[in-house]
Amino acid sequence: MFNKTERLLAFRYLKSRKRTGFVSVIAGFSLLGIMLGVATLIIVTSVMNGFKEELMGRILGLNGHMGIYPEFGATLDDYQELQDIVVKIPNVEAVIPVVDGQAMLSTEDGQAGVMVRGMSADDFGARSLLKSGYIGENLVNFHKNHVILGWRLANKLAVRAGDSITFISPKANLTAFGSLPKMKSYTVLGTFNSGMSEYDGNFVFMPLDEAQKFFGVKDKVSHLEVFAKDLSSAAEVMDTAFDAVQGKASVYDWRHTNKAFFNAVEVERNVMFLILTLIIIVAAFNMISGLIMLVQDKAKDIAVLRTMGMSRGGIQRVFLLSGLIVGVVGTLAGVILGLAFCYNIDSIKAWLESLSGHELFSAEVYFLSHLPAKVELTEVTWIGLMSLALAFLATLYPSWKASKTDPVEALRYE
Secondary structure, three states: OOOHHHHHHHHHHHOOOOOOHHHHHHHHHHHHHHHHHHHHHHHHHHHHHHHHHHHHHHHHHHHOOEEEEOOOOOOEOOHHHHHHHHHOOOOEEEEEEEEEEEEEEEEOOEEEEEEEEEOOHHHHHHOHHHHHOEEEOOHHHOOOOEEEEEHHHHHHHOOOOOOEEEEEEEEEEEEOOEEEEEEEEEEEEEEEOOOEHHHHOOEEEEOHHHHHHHOOOOOOEOEEEEEEOOHHHHHHHHHHHHHHHOOOOEEEEHHHHOHHHHHHHHHHHHHHHHHHHHHHHHHHHHHHHHHHHHHHHOHHHHHHHHHOOOOHHHHHHHHHHHHHHHHHHHHHHHHHHHHHHHHOHHHHHHHHHHHHOOOOOOHHHHOEOOOOOOOOHHHHHHHHHHHHHHHHHHHHHHHHHHHOOOHHHHHHOO
């Protein structure tokens, strides 16, 4: 497409000369702007992808792909019957009965409102996310008066395995002296680290039978959590489970129960993509201004080339190639920088925190205990193609302007 002469001229025009040094500086800034825009776009989209996937994995690891809730009232009666029905559905991995309730946790060092979740020791141990982050005594001892706390909650209240803590239920007991709050002491068996600050700082796991007694729901549960064998089969399991329990209970999947949260993440991701795309667009406009100045500066050269027989198309291709060089080099450099940043993001984060002396990624604010990044090669490809397309469009007008230069007029004023 470009002959040797056109390539030679395009490269020469981008080199810094005494007269055209300022033009070359503008081209350099255009290249830098494209590089930073592409790199930033790749980094942000990768972090948002990683953030969403990490949250999804941890939420599903703790709450299951769907839940079966009572249609009326606060508890599921005869939940064993529903459990037997749902567990027979194809692609269902497990159906776990759960008791949820709120309570006040009191220790010698303070109090905190907590979410108590009752489940059996086997069900707790079957969840890889909880088991892998568990520290404490053997889970076979998770029965009777033992509880497991999130590690952030345990640190906040300064308790550890073996300590005694007191739970106060919001439901009062009627006595001869009036209504008194229900209180009971438990022993801390250990702590868990799920990687989500919301759970690690607010959740307490209690044996299922103890939770039923404490919240006064004997032989009942709050809901059943259903785990599909994989995420791809969750929708099919959801439809089958809905038909199987219709009239007895309601079924809600993870997308419904966390819809507002994941919608907010998706909206933020799209808005950030649009805002950061403006960086590349600004760099493209900077490229247009730089190429126009280059065309004006090289008006005499264009006139000489035209009198020597170079066609208008040849002139246009020279400046088109000059702009494309800036766009291609800037895009490639941006892709390399963005990928390098994503694959070393934790090390860079740690270095920046040590340099600034401040925490850049607070787990209490962003829910997760580390900064995730997932690179989607398809998205990286689209970002690169978008950058190249904008660079190409930015070169069209200046190169067309160069091809329309009148050699007589250009040489007359020299």
